Amino acid sequence: MRHFSVIAALLAAALLAGESPAQSPEAPDPVDALKECRAITRDADRLACLDRVSSAIVAAAERGDVHIVTQKDVEETRRGLFGFSLPKLKLFETDREDGREPFDTLQSEVASARRLDARTYVFKITDGGATWQIKEAPARFVGPKPGDRVVFKRAALGSYFIRINDQVGVKGRRID
Structure with missing residues (x-):
């Protein structure tokens, strides 16, 4: 149902x-x-x-006063909004009784990327086209390229740890 x-x-x-x-x-x-x-x-x-x-x-x-939303619709919306602060609505809460983990990580793929300077990268992901930014990347960091696998994990104060192709995570944030 x-x-x-x-x-x-x-x-x-x-x-x-x-x-x-x-x-x-x-x-x-x-x-x-x-x-x-x-x-x-x-x-x-x-x-x-x-x-x-x-x-x-x-x-x-x-x-148009009522819309029926399936669990699949909610999951797609949550994936597209990942990285933004969401209002405290039951619609966006995770139901831990059904065995699902809290929605604090997202796995996606890099759609496009560019390097702004020696330590700053901006890239879009395939899930919803969100744009992310990495500032102060370490010297050994290999920047994102289209097709790279990327994993985002929620960190403190609205930031995220971003791992590209299993590299050490770097701090970043969603900018759109």
Whole structure:
């Protein structure tokens, strides 16, 4: 089963209640509404409830008020936004109960690269086209080239350790 995002659930719940999110922060979750419908034992009543709730969700989606987001969509978005500070939304949190690791590393490939001076490199990666910068690279550092494998690991104060082709990690940051 595909998962609703928190945002979609809140918007759909507000639409089911007939009020805006600002007016009703305690509006029922559309998944909870569907569960309540499924719990109805009388077939005709259950079908009527499911029709009513699903019609409200479909209508909201057709208006563009609600978007159903799959786990794959969330992962692609997280990969594309890696390196930026994200707002504290449940949509971007990692669910450790399902066995996934926290999203603090990213593996990608260098799409393009250029050297700005003896110790500074700027390069784009294939995942979302993000641009990264390495400043103060050590003298023995071999700069990035298109096709190189790159691994980013979250470090302190918004910086990242960047490893290109298994070299020693160097400090860098995302610049776009």
